[in-house]
Amino acid sequence: MSDQQLRVSKIRNGTVIDHIAGGQSLNVLAILGIDGTSGDSVSVAMNMPSDRLGKKDIVKVEGRELSQDEVDVLSLIAPAASINIIREYDVVEKHRVERPEVVEGVLECPNRGCITTEDEPVDSRFAVVDDGVRCEYCDTIIRDDIAEHIVAE
Amino acid sequence: MRHDHIISAKQLSRADIETVLDHAADIAADPGAYAGRHEGTLLGLCFFEPSTRTKMSFTTAMKRLGGDIVDMGPVDSSSVKKGESLADTVRVVEGYADALVLRHPMEGSAKMASEFVDAPLVNAGDGAGQHPTQTLLDLYTIRENAGFEDLTVGIMGDLKYGRTVHSLAHALTNVDARQHFISPESLRLPRSVRYDLHQEGAEVREHTDLDEILPELDVLYVTRIQRERFPDESEYRAVAGQYQIDSETLSQAKDDLTVMHPLPRVDEIDYDVDDTDHAAYFQQAHNGVPVRMALLDLMLGGERE
Numbered sequence: 001m002s003d004q005q006l007r008v009s010k011i012r013n014g015t016v017i018d019h020i021a022g023g024q025s026l027n028v029l030a031i032l033g034i035d036g037t038s039g040d041s042v043s044v045a046m047n048m049p050s051d052r053l054g055k056k057d058i059v060k061v062e063g064r065e066l067s068q069d070e071v072d073v074l075s076l077i078a079p080a081a082s083i084n085i086i087r088e089y090d091v092v093e094k095h096r097v098e099r100p101e102v103v104e105g106v107l108e109c110p111n112r113g114c115i116t117t118e119d120e121p122v123d124s125r126f127a128v129v130d131d132g133v134r135c136e137y138c139d140t141i142i143r144d145d146i147a148e149h150i151v152a153e
Numbered sequence: 154m155r156h157d158h159i160i161s162a163k164q165l166s167r168a169d170i171e172t173v174l175d176h177a178a179d180i181a182a183d184p185g186a187y188a189g190r191h192e193g194t195l196l197g198l199c200f201f202e203p204s205t206r207t208k209m210s211f212t213t214a215m216k217r218l219g220g221d222i223v224d225m226g227p228v229d230s231s232s233v234k235k236g237e238s239l240a241d242t243v244r245v246v247e248g249y250a251d252a253l254v255l256r257h258p259m260e261g262s263a264k265m266a267s268e269f270v271d272a273p274l275v276n277a278g279d280g281a282g283q284h285p286t287q288t289l290l291d292l293y294t295i296r297e298n299a300g301f302e303d304l305t306v307g308i309m310g311d312l313k314y315g316r317t318v319h320s321l322a323h324a325l326t327n328v329d330a331r332q333h334f335i336s337p338e339s340l341r342l343p344r345s346v347r348y349d350l351h352q353e354g355a356e357v358r359e360h361t362d363l364d365e366i367l368p369e370l371d372v373l374y375v376t377r378i379q380r381e382r383f384p385d386e387s388e389y390r391a392v393a394g395q396y397q398i399d400s401e402t403l404s405q406a407k408d409d410l411t412v413m414h415p416l417p418r419v420d421e422i423d424y425d426v427d428d429t430d431h432a433a434y435f436q437q438a439h440n441g442v443p444v445r446m447a448l449l450d451l452m453l454g455g456e457r458e
């Protein structure tokens with residue numbers, strides 16, 4: 001583990017999400033549903049220098065290993081992120097995020113004319129396309145501001 | 154052709170389109186041969202916003218096939234007024250009818266509704282989204298008048314909110330037509346439609362001035378510029394006049410240009426065009442019956458040899 005990662009605080013068991021684009025870590029926490037109320041210990045480092053990204057954020061979540069679904073969704077706003085699973089202070093698993101084909105119930109369609117914004121028994125569903133996501137109901141494409149459309153918990 | 158639900162023109166392959174149009178042509182040539190073919194079949198009409206042509210042509214089509222319709226009636230007098238969800242409405246109507254036709258003001262409504270029913274469901278217009286059966290009758294009219302070979306189509310007016318335009322653009326890509334879109338900047342095709350056309354390799358150009366392209370067109374498809382969409386009345390007035398045509402406008406066009414319009418028109422096509430050989434919009438509206446008969450027949454299990 002690099003000095004930069006250690007600089008925040010070492011965790012015993014959990015997940016370190018590295019190489020998040022600078023300034024996106026709060027959106028990452030929103031995607032993971034982490035708002036401080038669950039009692040998880042969470043460390044965040046923002047705008048750290050990075051050779052690859054210029055500036056990067058790092059998030060460390062104590063006591064929690066991310067599911068593949070969570071990692072898939074993370075990839076939408078942090079496509080360069082790497083996931084480190086930590087057990088007993090050691091990195092036991094490390095991999096890059098991969099973009100999923102579909103994300104369901106995570107983003108809210110920005111089109112006020114979309115049926116998913118009505119009180120119907122259906123979750124939003126977005127297909128992941130080349131440079132964004134696309135509502136599978138109304139076809140609206142979201143490109144640059146995906147994080148703004150994350151469904152509030 | 155076999156589709157449980159008809160939601161979007163995007164799901165119709167060239168072969169699907171040809172199957173429906175060929176079947177419609179057979180029906181138009183001898184409608185009596187299809188009378189009684191679906192006796193006892195009930196089509197459930199769920200129209201959540203006003204419609205005249207689409208609703209009447211589906212009704213006529215079903216009755217000419219020997220079936221009948223059950224109509225949920227105006228929204229104001231239905232359970233929707235009591236707050237029932239669309240998902241519940243279609244599940245209830247499915248219990249009364251063999252197939253459903255849905256017109257709804259929200260985009261994606263047909264797609265969502267289709268996830269709650271097993272009976273075939275036809276999208277008869279979902280907000281500014283899609284209107285695939287309009288597209289099939291549009292294509293039928295184009296094939297009758299101009300054919301699909303070496304075809305150049307201009308689509309003019311409100312391209313942003315016009316669901317008939319969105320459906321037609323996808324289908325014209327399938328028949329390899331060159332497409333020209335003519336509109337004010339503020340009413341250009343939505344990003345999602347342009348994305349699809351680009352992905353499908355469609356030959357597309359966008360214009361703000363009809364004169365730039367009119368002499369090259371085989372078909373000019375006119376839509377109404379919807380005044381209510383403009384946030385500013387003066388902005389509407391600045392563009393509206395540019396998208397009206399009359400017989401004088403068409404003097405620059407090919408002699409065999411076909412002018413179409415999904416109707417209703419307001420002032421975008423002058424009445425003096427009606428008497429020219431260019432006018433195909435009433436023929437287009439009438440074609441809704443054989444085309445919807447063909448689609449219903451195929452959906453309800455009719456076989457085309």
